[in-house]
Amino acid sequence: MSRVAKLWRTHWLRALIVFALLYFLPYSTLSIPGVFDGPLDAPGVLQLLAVCLVFAGLAISYDLLFGHTGVMSFGHGIFVTGGMYVTTILVNHAGYALLPSAAIALVVSLAASLILGGVALRVGGIGFAMVTLAFGQAVSILVISGSPQLTGGEQGQTLNGSAVPAALDGVRNTANLYWIALAYLVVCALAVWGLAASTPGRVMRAIHENERRVEVLGLNPYLFKLLAFALAAVLAAGGGIIYLLLLGGATPSVSTSNFTLSLLVMVVLGGAGRRWGAIVGGLVYGYASQSLTRLSGASAISGLPGVLRGPLQQPLFLLGAAFVLIVFFAPGGLAGRFGAKTITDEYRGGLRS
Amino acid sequence: MSLLEVSDVRVSLGGSAILHGVTFDVADSGVTALLGRNGVGKTTTAKAILGLHASSGSIRFDGRELIGLPTYAIARLGIGYVPEDRGVFSALTVAENLRLAEPRGRGSAAYDRVYELFPVLRQRATQAAGTLSGGEQQMLAIGRILLRPNRLLVVDEPTKGLSPKVAAEVARALKEVARTVPILLIEQNLGVVRTMAGRAVVLDTGRVAHRAENTRDLLADPALTNQLLGVSTANGVSP
Amino acid sequence: MTTVILLTATGLGLAALYFLVASGLSLIFGLMDVLNFAHGAFVSVGGYVGWTVADHLSGTIGLFGALLAGIAAGAAIAAGTELAVIRPLYGRPLDQVLATVGLGLAIPALLQAIWGADSRTWLVPGWLAGTVDIAGARVPSVRFLLIGIAVALLVGLRLLLGRTRAGLIVRAGVEDRAMVTALGIDVRRANSAVFALGGAAAGLAGVLYGLYQGSVSPGDGTSLLIFAFVVVVLGGAGSITGTALAAVAVGLVQQYADYASASLGDESVVILLAAVLLLRRRNLQGRPA
Numbered sequence: 001m002s003r004v005a006k007l008w009r010t011h012w013l014r015a016l017i018v019f020a021l022l023y024f025l026p027y028s029t030l031s032i033p034g035v036f037d038g039p040l041d042a043p044g045v046l047q048l049l050a051v052c053l054v055f056a057g058l059a060i061s062y063d064l065l066f067g068h069t070g071v072m073s074f075g076h077g078i079f080v081t082g083g084m085y086v087t088t089i090l091v092n093h094a095g096y097a098l099l100p101s102a103a104i105a106l107v108v109s110l111a112a113s114l115i116l117g118g119v120a121l122r123v124g125g126i127g128f129a130m131v132t133l134a135f136g137q138a139v140s141i142l143v144i145s146g147s148p149q150l151t152g153g154e155q156g157q158t159l160n161g162s163a164v165p166a167a168l169d170g171v172r173n174t175a176n177l178y179w180i181a182l183a184y185l186v187v188c189a190l191a192v193w194g195l196a197a198s199t200p201g202r203v204m205r206a207i208h209e210n211e212r213r214v215e216v217l218g219l220n221p222y223l224f225k226l227l228a229f230a231l232a233a234v235l236a237a238g239g240g241i242i243y244l245l246l247l248g249g250a251t252p253s254v255s256t257s258n259f260t261l262s263l264l265v266m267v268v269l270g271g272a273g274r275r276w277g278a279i280v281g282g283l284v285y286g287y288a289s290q291s292l293t294r295l296s297g298a299s300a301i302s303g304l305p306g307v308l309r310g311p312l313q314q315p316l317f318l319l320g321a322a323f324v325l326i327v328f329f330a331p332g333g334l335a336g337r338f339g340a341k342t343i344t345d346e347y348r349g350g351l352r353s
Numbered sequence: 354m355s356l357l358e359v360s361d362v363r364v365s366l367g368g369s370a371i372l373h374g375v376t377f378d379v380a381d382s383g384v385t386a387l388l389g390r391n392g393v394g395k396t397t398t399a400k401a402i403l404g405l406h407a408s409s410g411s412i413r414f415d416g417r418e419l420i421g422l423p424t425y426a427i428a429r430l431g432i433g434y435v436p437e438d439r440g441v442f443s444a445l446t447v448a449e450n451l452r453l454a455e456p457r458g459r460g461s462a463a464y465d466r467v468y469e470l471f472p473v474l475r476q477r478a479t480q481a482a483g484t485l486s487g488g489e490q491q492m493l494a495i496g497r498i499l500l501r502p503n504r505l506l507v508v509d510e511p512t513k514g515l516s517p518k519v520a521a522e523v524a525r526a527l528k529e530v531a532r533t534v535p536i537l538l539i540e541q542n543l544g545v546v547r548t549m550a551g552r553a554v555v556l557d558t559g560r561v562a563h564r565a566e567n568t569r570d571l572l573a574d575p576a577l578t579n580q581l582l583g584v585s586t587a588n589g590v591s592p
Numbered sequence: 593m594t595t596v597i598l599l600t601a602t603g604l605g606l607a608a609l610y611f612l613v614a615s616g617l618s619l620i621f622g623l624m625d626v627l628n629f630a631h632g633a634f635v636s637v638g639g640y641v642g643w644t645v646a647d648h649l650s651g652t653i654g655l656f657g658a659l660l661a662g663i664a665a666g667a668a669i670a671a672g673t674e675l676a677v678i679r680p681l682y683g684r685p686l687d688q689v690l691a692t693v694g695l696g697l698a699i700p701a702l703l704q705a706i707w708g709a710d711s712r713t714w715l716v717p718g719w720l721a722g723t724v725d726i727a728g729a730r731v732p733s734v735r736f737l738l739i740g741i742a743v744a745l746l747v748g749l750r751l752l753l754g755r756t757r758a759g760l761i762v763r764a765g766v767e768d769r770a771m772v773t774a775l776g777i778d779v780r781r782a783n784s785a786v787f788a789l790g791g792a793a794a795g796l797a798g799v800l801y802g803l804y805q806g807s808v809s810p811g812d813g814t815s816l817l818i819f820a821f822v823v824v825v826l827g828g829a830g831s832i833t834g835t836a837l838a839a840v841a842v843g844l845v846q847q848y849a850d851y852a853s854a855s856l857g858d859e860s861v862v863i864l865l866a867a868v869l870l871l872r873r874r875n876l877q878g879r880p881a
Contacts, residue, residue, distance in 0.1 A: 130865065131866055131869060311701065316697045320699070323690065324677065324698065328681075328691070428774050442771070452757075453777075
């Protein structure tokens with residue numbers, strides 16, 4: 001069997017198994033004490049897992065830019081914010097139904113990404129990073145202090161309950177929300193993996209490796225980077241909408257630079273540019289960030305002397321320190337440690353340009 | 354006696370292999386020319402010697418292995434480098450450029466020699482190096498490196514982009530220098546090569562394609578020259 | 593008229609802070625190609641160490657002690673970062689940036705663990721707490737301290753860069769680091785020096801920011817950092833004069849725009865950045881793209 005066909009088979013088979021397992025998870029009454037607060041089908045656990053799935057999808061969308069195309073954006077949170085807030089504002093203040101609001105939010109985010117990307121990508125790597133950082137900051141300030149009546153300011157804003165379909169409302173329907181989050185992750189995965197297998201995806205990998213060579217071949221890197229930027233933005237906006245449904249409201253925390261940085265952390269933690277890297281990173285990070293209060297209260301840590309205990313109970317300290325350690329000792333992230341190759345290496349030798 | 358021994362050196366840049374195993378020697382006196390068409394890997398070889406590119410294989414300088422050493426250490430062993438883009442610091446003045454190269458406590462005798470070779474440098478001492486003409490910048494690049502105690506000079510296309518008159522001036526100066534310091538000279542201007550070079554090494558697509566003990570003999574063979582360098586040497590004018 | 597004076601004074605005061613933070617960032621980026629995301633953490637470290645000294649000593653002695661302590665703390669943590677994190681990752685610029693991102697998250701969290709999440713009040717000594725009358729406008733004295741120190745740093749840096757061999761190496765290295773090494777110079781020593789110097793300036797900025805606000809909190813450095821990045825990009829990496837001018841531009845634009853409409857200040861800086869980057873057809877080092 002040809003190399004490409006073999007790749008296709010192992011890869012899609014593996015994906016099918018993983019997603020099937022995830023699909024059937026809410027039917028399980030399995031209990032993993034210490035890891036989860038209850039059996040797998042308990043609403044609390046499903047909620048936690050659903051957030052992990054959304055983070056995994058967001059991480060893939062970020063990896064499309066960072067790990068795959070080599071574009072370091074500090075403004076990814078802008079589009080998550082866009083998806084979340086545009087939907088909320090349209091539902092709460094303009095009285096639109098949920099689906100049309102979400103659709104408009106996606107279109108708005110796409111338009112914003114084309115504008116921001118169109119402007120920012122004209123400058124080289126560092127300038128681009130700074131522009132996205134600055135715009136991210138501007139959006140964050142807009143959301144928090146710009147017009148509090150509209151956005152809910154620092155507190156955020158709950159989504160009007162009547163707009164949410166009955167199937168998603170209420171604690172007993174958490175499983176449905178879980179499946180929607182899973183659907184989002186699958187869409188992201190298919191989109192990014194499909195792009196990676198396509199010709200534009202190949203060009204993006206080439207841009208990552210050696211942009212000059214792509215130029216010399218007569219292709220315009222700017223357009224491909226813009227394509228990656230726009231696609232990633234739409235996926236991120238979608239994630240913002242799903243996250244909104246999970247939380248029941250909009251929160252300004254997704255607009256902060258820390259949130260975008262956490263996406264970067266997820267990708268690097270899991271393994272940038274690797275097929276399952278971002279997913280793993282998103283799941284692990286999602287779990288860790290939500291369980292931190294429980295973990296930091298754990299007897300192992302609270303028994304430590306104050307000098308050690310203080311920093312260890314600060315989630316950002318653990319995160320930052322873990323990040324530095326990963327960069328030093330496991331630059332390929334978790335997936336890399338387990339031998340996963342980057343998508344570039346997977347295709348090398350299989351699809352020659 | 355070989356001062357520099359390059360053995361099976363391989364260099365990959367940005368995912369593609371540039372040098373596929375380059376092997377040649379540089380003698381401890383005179384000029385050794387490194388020739389070849391555009392893009393065969395001459396500059397890459399020079400940079401590999403200076404440690405500016407990661408490479409595999411072996412590069413021995415006076416018996417000492419260079420691969421793996423940081424560039425500043427290689428330079429301190431006495432290898433002076435004049436890069437293709439001249440490497441002149443345009444925001445600094447001519448005097449500052451020179452001063453940067455001068456190691457501590459080196460007397461003014463070295464400066465005298467440089468000003469003797471290139472009087473224009475003394476005239477333009479306080480001018481920003483970026484405002485100099487191409488030829489003057491080349492002289493600054495060469496003059497600067499001469500302030501250091503060199504045991505080998507690696508000079509990359511010193512006459513590139515210069516008018517014939519200025520190119521001749523630079524070539525003359527280099528020939529004078531070559532009387533005391535061996536030079537590995539990368540050049541496409543065959544007229545310059547003919548007047549200066551003793552031995553020649555010709556590269557082709559990342560490998561050594563030909564070695565000549567006497568460059569003049571190589572250049573006197575039009576068929577061979579055409580095949581290796583893609584030029585006719587009817588009157589020694591560069592392509 | 594008084595409004596103009598007040599806005600200008602505040603704008604210049606902010607510009608002074610931005611310059612203190614951005615000058616180090618600019619040199620570090622210009623010389624080492626490292627986007628130091630931990631620089632904001634250096635600011636916060638300086639601020640908290642300075643605050644602690646001022647809290648213990650109080651009064652004018654406390655103020656001077658705080659300034660010195662802030663400088664020392666900033667320099668120390670920067671030097672430590674360069675040695676333990678940046679140097680081992682030499683040749684891996686992306687990993688260096690990522691590592692500084694990690695530090696930029698961990699260090700403020702550490703400060704929060706030690707000093708708590710709430711802001712700590714900084715009691716400014718009496719003579720500094722007042723205002724100075726300029727043509728009818730009452731300008732807080734702290735502004736002048738900020739501007740004075742920033743100008744002193746600007747002059748000092750220009751002298752250091754222009755008149756010393758170390759400065760010569762840094763100026764050359766910003767332009768072409770490889771060529772500097774080809775001249776037999778070990779740039780790593782310049783790297784460490786520049787990092788420590790940047791850290792010292794950042795620590796100083798932390799102390800002054802604390803005086804300016806009348807308090808210190810863990811997130812101070814990070815909020816300054818983003819503006820400092822904008823200043824570095826606008827001013828051109830490695831150019832001290834450019835950084836100074838850019839800092840003034842950003843500070844003034846921010847203040848005047850903020851006056852026109854609240855929160856417009858930060859957005860106007862972003863627009864300024866985008867506009868300049870688009871119109872400027874050069875890369876960051878000032879050479880034609």
